[in-house]
Amino acid sequence: MTGSPDSGGHYGQDLFEPEHPEEAGRIDAAALVYDPVTTRRLRALGAGPGSRCLEVGAGTGTVVRWLLEEAGAAEVVALDRDTSDLDTLSGPRVRVVTADLSDESLDLGGFDLIHARFVLMHLPERRRLVSRLAQWLNPGGWLVLGDAVDVPNVLDTSSAYRRTMDAMWQALRSTIGTDTSSVPAYPHFLREEGLQDVAGELFCPPLVAGGPLARFWSETWNRMRPALEETGRVDSAVIDDALAYLASSELAEIGPGMVMAWGRRL
Numbered sequence: 181m182t183g184s185p186d187s188g189g190h191y192g193q194d195l196f197e198p199e200h201p202e203e204a205g206r207i208d209a210a211a212l213v214y215d216p217v218t219t220r221r222l223r224a225l226g227a228g229p230g231s232r233c234l235e236v237g238a239g240t241g242t243v244v245r246w247l248l249e250e251a252g253a254a255e256v257v258a259l260d261r262d263t264s265d266l267d268t269l270s271g272p273r274v275r276v277v278t279a280d281l282s283d284e285s286l287d288l289g290g291f292d293l294i295h296a297r298f299v300l301m302h303l304p305e306r307r308r309l310v311s312r313l314a315q316w317l318n319p320g321g322w323l324v325l326g327d328a329v330d331v332p333n334v335l336d337t338s339s340a341y342r343r344t345m346d347a348m349w350q351a352l353r354s355t356i357g358t359d360t361s362s363v364p365a366y367p368h369f370l371r372e373e374g375l376q377d378v379a380g381e382l383f384c385p386p387l388v389a390g391g392p393l394a395r396f397w398s399e400t401w402n403r404m405r406p407a408l409e410e411t412g413r414v415d416s417a418v419i420d421d422a423l424a425y426l427a428s429s430e431l432a433e434i435g436p437g438m439v440m441a442w443g444r445r446l
Contacts, residue, residue, distance in 0.1 A: 195356055195404065198262040202399055204240050207265075209396040210298075211242040213385045214438060218297060218326065219246050221381075221440055225322045227251045231292040234316065236281055237299035240265040247293075248273055257288055281309060290318040297326040297438075302358050307369060314373035317445035323375065324442040327363040331384060331434050340414075340421035341433060344401060347413035355407050366441035375443025384437030387426075393435060394426045 196203060222243075227233065229252040235244050238258035244266070247253045256274050258266055263278045279286050282303065294313050300306040314323055330349065336342045352358035362369075367380040387393050401408065401419060408414055414422075425431060
C-alpha cells in the first residue's frame with residue numbers, strides 16, 4: 181500500500197510496519213470480525229471450484245486460505261506490497277505476488293473474482309485503480325470492494341473516544357493519505373465501469389469490550405500515539421481515557437463499519 185501524493189507517507193512504512201511484533205495480531209483481530217461477512221458475500225457471488233481469484237492486499241492471508249480451502253478456487257493470486265506473512269502459502273493453486281497495485285507494469289491476467297478490502301482507502305488515485313481492477317475481470321467476473329466508513333454520533337463531539345477516533349482519521353490522512361470520503365460512492369464507480377448487477381451494503385460490527393474489534397482499535401491507537409498527539413486534537417491523557425473506555429463495561433458505541441460494493445463484468 182502507499183500513501184497519497186501530498187501525504188508523503190506509506191502504509192507499512194510510516195505506520196503499521198509489518199515487522200512490528202503486534203502487527204499480524206492487529207490485522208487478524210479485524211479479520212475475525214470481517215472475514216465471516218466477506219466470505220459469505222464472496223460465496224453468494226459464486227466464488228468456488230474453477231474460479232481464478234485475486235486477493236488485493238492479502239495481509240496475513242485469511243481470505244486467501246478461505247478461497248483455497250473452503251471455496252475450492254482453481255487459483256488464487258495473493259497481492260501485497262509486503263508478503264512476509266504469506267510464507268506458509270504454497271502449492272500449485274496459489275501465487276504470491278509482492279508488488280504495488282499502482283505499478284503500471286503489473287500484469288496478472290484475467291480473474292473471475294477480484295476482492296480488495298481496506299486497501300483502496302489508503303491509496304492515491306483510488307478511482308483510477310477501481311478502473312484498473314475492473315479491466316482485469318474475465319467476462320462474468322465479479323469485483324468486490326470493501327472499505328471503512330465511520331458512523332459518528334453527531335451528539336458527541338467531546339468524549340475521549342470521539343476525539344481519539346477523529347484524531348486517528350486526521351492522522352491517517354496526513355501521514356499516509358487515507359481517505360474514506362468516497363467509499364459510499366463505490367457502487368457508482370462500479371456502474372461507471374460498465375459493471376452489471378451492482379449492489380452494496382454497510383456492515384457495522386458490534387464494538388464490545390474485550391472483543392476482537394475493541395482489541396483492533398486499542399492496538400491501532402496505541403501504535404499511532406505520536407501521530408495522534410501531533411494532530412493537536414488529543415494528548416496522552418485523552419488517549420488513555422479512550423483506551424480505558426474501549427476496555428470498560430461502559431462502552432456503548434457504533435464503531436466504524438465497512439461498505440462492501442460489488443459488480444459483474446458482462
